[in-house]
Amino acid sequence: MPRLPLQWRLRLLGGVTVSAILGFLLLPALVVTLAAFNSRAILSFPPESWSWRWFVKALAYNDFQAGFRNGLIVTGWASSIALVVGAAFALALDRYEFPFKRALEAVLLSPLVVPHFTVGLGFLILAAQLGMARGYGVIVACHVVLVLPFVLRSVYISLRNLDPRLELAAASLGAPPHRVLTTVTLPLLVPGLVSGWLFAAILSFNEFTASLFVTAQRTQTLPVALYNYVREYADPSMAAISVMYIVVTATLLILANVFLGLAKVLNVEHPR
Amino acid sequence: MSIPAEDALSAAAPTPATRANGEESIAVELDGVTKRFGKIAALDDVSLLVRRGELMTLLGPSGCGKTTLLNLVGGFLMPDSGEIAIDGQRVTNVPAYRREIGIMFQNYALFPHMNVAANVGYGLRMRRLAKAEIGRRVADALAGL
Numbered sequence: 001m002p003r004l005p006l007q008w009r010l011r012l013l014g015g016v017t018v019s020a021i022l023g024f025l026l027l028p029a030l031v032v033t034l035a036a037f038n039s040r041a042i043l044s045f046p047p048e049s050w051s052w053r054w055f056v057k058a059l060a061y062n063d064f065q066a067g068f069r070n071g072l073i074v075t076g077w078a079s080s081i082a083l084v085v086g087a088a089f090a091l092a093l094d095r096y097e098f099p100f101k102r103a104l105e106a107v108l109l110s111p112l113v114v115p116h117f118t119v120g121l122g123f124l125i126l127a128a129q130l131g132m133a134r135g136y137g138v139i140v141a142c143h144v145v146l147v148l149p150f151v152l153r154s155v156y157i158s159l160r161n162l163d164p165r166l167e168l169a170a171a172s173l174g175a176p177p178h179r180v181l182t183t184v185t186l187p188l189l190v191p192g193l194v195s196g197w198l199f200a201a202i203l204s205f206n207e208f209t210a211s212l213f214v215t216a217q218r219t220q221t222l223p224v225a226l227y228n229y230v231r232e233y234a235d236p237s238m239a240a241i242s243v244m245y246i247v248v249t250a251t252l253l254i255l256a257n258v259f260l261g262l263a264k265v266l267n268v269e270h271p272r
Numbered sequence: 273m274s275i276p277a278e279d280a281l282s283a284a285a286p287t288p289a290t291r292a293n294g295e296e297s298i299a300v301e302l303d304g305v306t307k308r309f310g311k312i313a314a315l316d317d318v319s320l321l322v323r324r325g326e327l328m329t330l331l332g333p334s335g336c337g338k339t340t341l342l343n344l345v346g347g348f349l350m351p352d353s354g355e356i357a358i359d360g361q362r363v364t365n366v367p368a369y370r371r372e373i374g375i376m377f378q379n380y381a382l383f384p385h386m387n388v389a390a391n392v393g394y395g396l397r398m399r400r401l402a403k404a405e406i407g408r409r410v411a412d413a414l415a416g417l
Contacts, residue, residue, distance in 0.1 A: 168348050169381035171368040173395035180369075183394075187385045 029246055036239035054240035064241065067225030071205050073136060074221055078143035079151075079200035085144065086151030086200075087193060093152075094159040109149045119146060120210030127214065134216040142214050143207060147200035154199060158192025198256050202249055298360065299324045300345060305354030307340055314340040317354070346375045369398075388414070 004012075039051035058064055092098075093105055111119060123142040124134075132138060162185065170180045186193075208223035215224050222241075230238055300322040307315045314337045322328045330338045343349040344356060347368030356364045363371055383391050390397075393410040401409075 163379070163381065165377050165379065165381040166383060168343075168346070168368070169375065169377055170383075170394065170398075171348070172346055172371070172373065172375040174369050174372070174398040175394075176367075176369050179398060183397075184383060 032239045032242045033246070036236050036243045038236050038239075041235045054236040055244070057235075058237040058240040058244075061229075061237065063220075063225045063229065064222065064237075067220055067222035070136075070215075070219055071221040071223075074139050074143055074211075074219075075201050075204040077136070077140045078204045079147060079197050081140065082144045082147045082151045082200045083193060083197045086148050086196060087155045087189075089148075090152050090155035090159055094156060108152055111146050112149045116146065116207070116209035117213065120213030123210070124213040134214065134219065136219060138214045139211065139219060139221070142210050143204045146207060146210060147203050150199045150203060151196035154196030155189065155192045158189050162188055195256055198252060202252065206245070206249075297323050299326070299358065300328075301355075301357040302341070302344070303355045303357075305341075305344060305351045305356060307337075307344060307349060307351050315344070315351075319354075342375070346373065347371045 034046060036054055037050045037052070039049045039053060089104075089108055093101065120142060123138055123145075127134060127138040166184055166188070167180050170184045171177075175183060205221075206223060207221075208227065211221050211224050212227065215221055220228070226238060226241060298321060300320070302318055302320040305315055305318045306313065318337075318341065320328075320341075330341065332338055340349065344351055345358075347363065347366060347370075351364065354364075355362060358371065358373060383394065386394070389407075389410050392413055393406045396406045396409060
């Protein structure tokens, strides 16, 4: 057999490696999806006969419905607050020099390295000390802290990609600072703001570890409701919910990519 | 170079910016302007005089302060010392958006989120002209192209 040129062999090796990595990433989702359509009442794989019954059951289950509503409330507030706060911090970090700037950045990004259960436990203790009922306030505050780094990075990268000469041009055309912000800076930051909000929303909606500490029976979000369910039952409703999660999240990401260009926002092309 | 640089510099040197008041023929005047970035003096005691209708060209290697000078005239930077006057008015501490001067950027600095008409009409919009007036003047300007 003639030896293939080195370049071809490398290309083949690369293709196999990438396929293996993608397969490894997608395998759990695939297994869960197949399990969700299993008509039998146990989480088994592979399924023997197919049915939609677990989707019907999951959608009709009260705790899941309440968890979904609670999740939307928490996610809506948390990601919106994080968007405003994160955008403001990103602007400050990008534009101004001030003492302890690096320290502030480290603190703002620290939820990336601090375990979520630590954050959740901290908020739980804090809420108890302050005598706050375990209402939505604590959950929203906790989620804001957890998703803030993602909004911050997303907006910060958009700011880095913004040509500062555009703002100078606007100023020389007679635009005072607040109008430069509203007519040039913010419109050009829209992709970063939207994708930051989207990431925050997805993370907040899926957040489990910290939420377990700060939610109560009345305020439990969907992941917590799922956890409570799986402690008592083990039927494929869980898998059905998971499939719906995957479909909704994937749809959101695909839409975001089509309308905003995630590649641009994530700075993987056209670096300045 | 379309103007006699030595003339401009020698004329500017003894004339403080404030004394240019009322002298119609002088468009831009820098008087003893210094701008430092950290330890580096981008401009060190620069004086310059541009008469109305004159075409002034700054030549020099990169990093010699051409852009800094332009940014100071445009109002994007404030000098550490010295005075800047435009049309006989001292503008040293006037922000860019109130200087009423035009800057053409090397990369054009067109607003990528606006169409051509919105780009052309931006300055007029910032001056809060009526929509119809902006539309008319933008059409006029574009008709000449």
